[in-house]
Amino acid sequence: DGGITQSPKYLFRKEGQNVTLSCEQNLNHDAMYWYRQDPGQGLRLIYYSQIVNDFQKGDIAEGYSVSREKKESFPLTVTSAQKNPTAFYLCASSIDLVGGAEQFFGPGTRLTVL
Amino acid sequence: AQSVTQLGSHVSVSEGALVLLRCNYSSSVPPYLFWYVQYPNQGLQLLLKYTTGATLVKGINGFEAEFKKSETSFHLTKPSAHMSDAAEYFCAVSGTGGGNKLTFGTGTQLKVEL
Numbered sequence: 001d002g003g004i005t006q007s008p009k010y011l012f013r014k015e016g017q018n019v020t021l022s023c024e025q026n027l028n029h030d031a032m033y034w035y036r037q038d039p040g041q042g043l044r045l046i047y048y049s050q051i052v053n054d055f056q057k058g059d060i061a062e063g064y065s066v067s068r069e070k071k072e073s074f075p076l077t078v079t080s081a082q083k084n085p086t087a088f089y090l091c092a093s094s095i096d097l098v099g100g101a102e103q104f105f106g107p108g109t110r111l112t113v114l
Numbered sequence: 115a116q117s118v119t120q121l122g123s124h125v126s127v128s129e130g131a132l133v134l135l136r137c138n139y140s141s142s143v144p145p146y147l148f149w150y151v152q153y154p155n156q157g158l159q160l161l162l163k164y165t166t167g168a169t170l171v172k173g174i175n176g177f178e179a180e181f182k183k184s185e186t187s188f189h190l191t192k193p194s195a196h197m198s199d200a201a202e203y204f205c206a207v208s209g210t211g212g213g214n215k216l217t218f219g220t221g222t223q224l225k226v227e228l
Binding site for chain 2: 042108
């Protein structure tokens with residue numbers, strides 16, 4: 001079955017540590033996205049990528065970094081510069097970046113900073 | 115710039131009653147509009163979307179929404195609520211200017227009571 005996988009489902013981090021969240025898709029989609037979800041705030045775009053080796057900042061990119069070395073993979077690193085990293089992180093993909101293309105979402109990773 | 119307002123962070127209905135979740139948008143270009151559903155600790159699933167053409171859009175699980183340009187609205191309805199409809203619902207907008215960047219509303223939690 002095609003879809004998006006995110007790992008791990010739950011992640012705990014100590015303050016000052018970097019942590020990397022995994023996102024893999026087998027839908028053969030060109031575009032991939034990372035969102036952050038906080039209670040009562042909806043989803044906010046962190047980074048997005050149209051093709052391999054290319055990515056763009058979203059609305060809240062500070063304290064995060066990404067890479068896109070393979071079409072199917074788009075890992076997100078939450079750095080120690082992110083002041084409030086505890087949140088639910090969702091990865092998504094779409095066939096391309098043309099407006100109106102459906103975004104398919106993974107199951108999410110819940111990050112908690114201790 | 116684009117934005118989405120969802121009126122009512124919590125909505126409660128009786129099983130079998132009409133479901134109405136409100137969404138108003140702001141967009142400087144003709145919009146693409148989406149409704150997604152999220153069950154606890156899961157990713158988002160697309161219910162329906164409006165891109166062009168017929169303004170009444172039918173989606174999965176008996177939901178539908180009507181795009182009203184004059185009212186800048188895209189309200190979600192279902193004639194008869196079922197217990198399994200209890201979830202959080204997000205309205206989102208993207209512009210026709212390209213990039214497929216979604217702007218989400220803050221969500222509406224739907225509770226279905228016996």
